[in-house]
Amino acid sequence: MFRSVGWIMLVLAIGAGVHFALQGIIQSGDAEKRKGPDMAKLERLQAVDPARAAVVRAGMDKYESICRLCHHRLGIGGKFTPAITGRPEEWVAAMLIAYRAGSQIGPLTDLMAPWAKDLSDEEIKNLAAYVSTL
Numbered sequence: 761m762f763r764s765v766g767w768i769m770l771v772l773a774i775g776a777g778v779h780f781a782l783q784g785i786i787q788s789g790d791a792e793k794r795k796g797p798d799m800a801k802l803e804r805l806q807a808v809d810p811a812r813a814a815v816v817r818a819g820m821d822k823y824e825s826i827c828r829l830c831h832h833r834l835g836i837g838g839k840f841t842p843a844i845t846g847r848p849e850e851w852v853a854a855m856l857i858a859y860r861a862g863s864q865i866g867p868l869t870d871l872m873a874p875w876a877k878d879l880s881d882e883e884i885k886n887l888a889a890y891v892s893t894l
């Protein structure tokens with residue numbers, strides 16, 4: 761009985777260790793990992809253009825839930841992932857459409873393509889809008 765609890769604890773500990781090690785490899789800096797998106801910027805946009813802010817917001821939610829892991833909170837990329845900042849919205853959308861279509865882009869296409877595969881046109885539009893604000 762106590763033996764199996766011990767094993768379960770060990771497996772959980774290894775699982776957590778692998779998870780954090782992977783995060784550490786992909787992104788460096790502990791404080792950076794805990795930071796959220798730039799809500800002040802979104803609020804400023806909300807004040808001048810609520811419709812646009814809604815699109816950006818939807819993109820932000822999606823980005824935070826998937827893309828951030830590899831491309832960093834600020835879109836500056838990671839050890840194996842390219843920076844996607846400072847690009848026009850149309851470029852981001854075109855890249856996502858190309859990955860979704862199964863095109864071979866760079867040497868690490870296999871790492872990126874699965875995340876674009878199931879994106880809808882709407883999600884791509886939202887993501888491109890958000891990424892262009894980074």
Ligand code: HEC
Pocket residue numbers: 822823826827828829830831840841842843844852855856864865866867868869870871872875876887891
């Ligand atoms: C598992 C890590 C990972 C995730 C998650 C991920 N990407 Fe990527 N992304 C990459 C890698 C690696 C590349 C470069 C692939 C290549 O060589 O073609 C890339 C490339 C890109 C590019 C093209 C960059 C360039 O310079 O060619 C864009 C745009 C992009 N990703 C956006 C996104 C968005 C938006 C999401 C969320 C839906 C996302 N990525 C999720 C790893 C990831």
